[in-house]
Amino acid sequence: xxxSIRWRIAVPYMALILATMIGLAAYLTFSSRQSYLxxxxxxxxxxxxxxxxxxxxxxxxxxxxxxxxxxxxxxxxLDVRVTILDAQGTVLAESNAEASAMDNxxxxxxxxxxxxxxxxxxxxxxxxxxxxxxxAAVPVTAGGQVAGVAxxxxxxxxxxxxxxxxxxxxxxxxxxxxxxxxxxxVLIAERTTRPLRELTAAAEQMAHGELDVRIHPTTRDExxxxxxxxxxxxxxxxxxxxxxxxxRNNLSAVLTHMMDGAVITDREGxxxxxxxxxxxxxxxxxxxxxxxxxxxxxxxxxVVDVWQRCRQTGREQSDLVELGxxxxxxxxIATPLQDQSDGGALLILQDLTQARRLETVxxxxxxxxxxxLRNPLAALKALVxxxxxxxxxxxxxxxxxxxxxDAEVDAMTQMVRELLELSRIESGRVPLRLQAVAVADLIAxxxxxxxxxxxxxxxxxxVEPLDALPLVNADGERLQQVLVNLIHNAIKFTxxxxxxxxxxxAGDMVTIAVRDTGVGIAAGDLTRIFERxxxxxxxxxxxxxxxxxxxxxxxxxxxxxxxxxESIEGQGATFRFTLPVA
Numbered sequence: 001x002x003x004s005i006r007w008r009i010a011v012p013y014m015a016l017i018l019a020t021m022i023g024l025a026a027y028l029t030f031s032s033r034q035s036y037l038x039x040x041x042x043x044x045x046x047x048x049x050x051x052x053x054x055x056x057x058x059x060x061x062x063x064x065x066x067x068x069x070x071x072x073x074x075x076x077x078l079d080v081r082v083t084i085l086d087a088q089g090t091v092l093a094e095s096n097a098e099a100s101a102m103d104n105x106x107x108x109x110x111x112x113x114x115x116x117x118x119x120x121x122x123x124x125x126x127x128x129x130x131x132x133x134x135x136a137a138v139p140v141t142a143g144g145q146v147a148g149v150a151x152x153x154x155x156x157x158x159x160x161x162x163x164x165x166x167x168x169x170x171x172x173x174x175x176x177x178x179x180x181x182x183x184x185x186v187l188i189a190e191r192t193t194r195p196l197r198e199l200t201a202a203a204e205q206m207a208h209g210e211l212d213v214r215i216h217p218t219t220r221d222e223x224x225x226x227x228x229x230x231x232x233x234x235x236x237x238x239x240x241x242x243x244x245x246x247x248r249n250n251l252s253a254v255l256t257h258m259m260d261g262a263v264i265t266d267r268e269g270x271x272x273x274x275x276x277x278x279x280x281x282x283x284x285x286x287x288x289x290x291x292x293x294x295x296x297x298x299x300x301x302x303v304v305d306v307w308q309r310c311r312q313t314g315r316e317q318s319d320l321v322e323l324g325x326x327x328x329x330x331x332x333i334a335t336p337l338q339d340q341s342d343g344g345a346l347l348i349l350q351d352l353t354q355a356r357r358l359e360t361v362x363x364x365x366x367x368x369x370x371x372x373l374r375n376p377l378a379a380l381k382a383l384v385x386x387x388x389x390x391x392x393x394x395x396x397x398x399x400x401x402x403x404x405x406d407a408e409v410d411a412m413t414q415m416v417r418e419l420l421e422l423s424r425i426e427s428g429r430v431p432l433r434l435q436a437v438a439v440a441d442l443i444a445x446x447x448x449x450x451x452x453x454x455x456x457x458x459x460x461x462x463v464e465p466l467d468a469l470p471l472v473n474a475d476g477e478r479l480q481q482v483l484v485n486l487i488h489n490a491i492k493f494t495x496x497x498x499x500x501x502x503x504x505x506a507g508d509m510v511t512i513a514v515r516d517t518g519v520g521i522a523a524g525d526l527t528r529i530f531e532r533x534x535x536x537x538x539x540x541x542x543x544x545x546x547x548x549x550x551x552x553x554x555x556x557x558x559x560x561x562x563x564x565x566e567s568i569e570g571q572g573a574t575f576r577f578t579l580p581v582a
Contacts, residue, residue, distance in 0.1 A: 202234075
């Protein structure tokens with residue numbers, strides 16, 4: 001309960017009121033008792049003086065019977081105890097006991113005071129009745145001399161009963177006052193703490209991310225100024241958080257979309273941040289390694305070695321790493337985070353796989369074109385040398401050599417033409433004249449053009465039914481070039497007696513296929529047959545530049561389609577490519 005400031009205000013307030021009421025009640029009880037006591041003492045003294053005047057004749061005559069009767073009569077009348085003494089303290093008459101059985105009262109305080117001072121009183125234990133009594137005594141005179149003492153007494157319990165009634169009244173007033181003070185204290189505490197509770201609720205809302213919450217003070221006291229200060233703080237905090245959030249979002253966007261992998265580690269070597277590119281390069285599940293050690297997350301000793309060298313030297317380290325031995329080829333750059341005191345580090349993983357592949361393609365291209373040009377050039381050189389050595393004089397031989405030289409020049413011319421064509425297609429300098437074309441029209445011309453060649457090779461070239469096919473959006477001349485290349489390859493690599501079929505089917509896109517029953521393609525060559533100058537089996541290639549499939553791939557991709565090959569070595573091959581529906 002005391003954890004609430006409302007009760008810490010209300011409870012002390014009620015305790016103060018309760019203590020005040022108890023003190024006031026105690027004071028009033030004591031004062032009332034004393035007042036009642038003094039009032040009763042005065043009343044008893046007055047009644048005792050009256051009694052002294054009334055019993056003077058009987059006392060002067062010494063008639064004890066008359067005195068006893070008067071004592072009882074006045075005791076009943078005044079509802080008090082009446083005692084009549086002589087000047088020596090002997091009890092002459094007693095309203096509540098036999099006078100002869102009572103002790104001498106000369107030494108009683110009130111008797112001594114009455115005999116010496118005209119009246120006396122005391123509060124003490126009655127030896128006769130055994131309880132507290134209030135005594136009042138006055139002298140009885142006869143002939144100007146003190147002849148005795150008239151004493152009245154009253155039990156203190158009578159006064160206590162009256163004081164008790166007052167105490168009960170005070171207790172009721174105290175209880176009512178306490179209840180009223182409780183209500184008032186709760187109301188005051190409620191009103192006082194309401195702004196604080198609103199401030200607390202606003203702070204909790206801010207802690208849960210609701211930064212636009214504000215306080216609306218309704219007073220002009222210290223709590224109102226606290227609310228205004230809170231609003232200013234919330235406004236400033238919201239601005240700073242907006243800036244931090246924007247910076248974080250920008251950083252997150254950069255890390256998310258950057259092509260390079262990024263990994264940040266803390267002093268203990270645990271991964272505190274990893275971006276999607278690093279997850280992809282390292283082959284992890286997204287976000288699974290945050291909080292783990294770098295060694296457990298990366299699981300590649302070469303990357304860990306670069307990171308450890310960076311931590312040991314405190315300087316940037318880099319190395320070329322092939323992840324997993326056969327995985328992506330990356331440059332690992334480890335940089336210490338100098339602005340952090342916890343010894344963290346930043347790892348950048350630059351994917352060089354494509355650059356490495358392009359470098360490999362470049363080397364292969366140079367090697368291939370050198371090889372393709374060396375053979376005809378060597379043949380030309382040999383033919384020229386032979387002619388120079390005297391073959392010119394032998395006209396039939398010279399004619400034959402010239403024919404061979406012309407063939408070699410034609411081969412090199414074809415190679416250069418195809419290289420230029422491929423270069424133009426790759427650079428986008430060959431605009432496509434796209435229009436809605438029937439698939440049957442695309443297929444018919446290449447098939448009819450190459451059918452005689454297929455028949456000379458002892459092959460059957462057929463076109464499967466092309467019913468209910470939609471029109472395609474295509475450059476007919478370019479796509480017929482693709483089909484010529486594919487059918488020509490099928491003829492070249494299919495033994496006599498084989499079969500070549502051209503087909504098409506419709507789906508989201510139209511797929512055209514050229515299927516043969518030839519020697520097939522090895523699985524290791526399927527991924528490379530569309531590279532420039534690559535020949536799956538140079539021993540059986542039977543000539544050609546090795547550029548036809550590369551040209552076909554770029555033409556199909558320029559149309560928005562894809563081309564691929566399927567084959568089992570020794571069981572033929574199928575080349576398929578897709579075209580968008582018009």
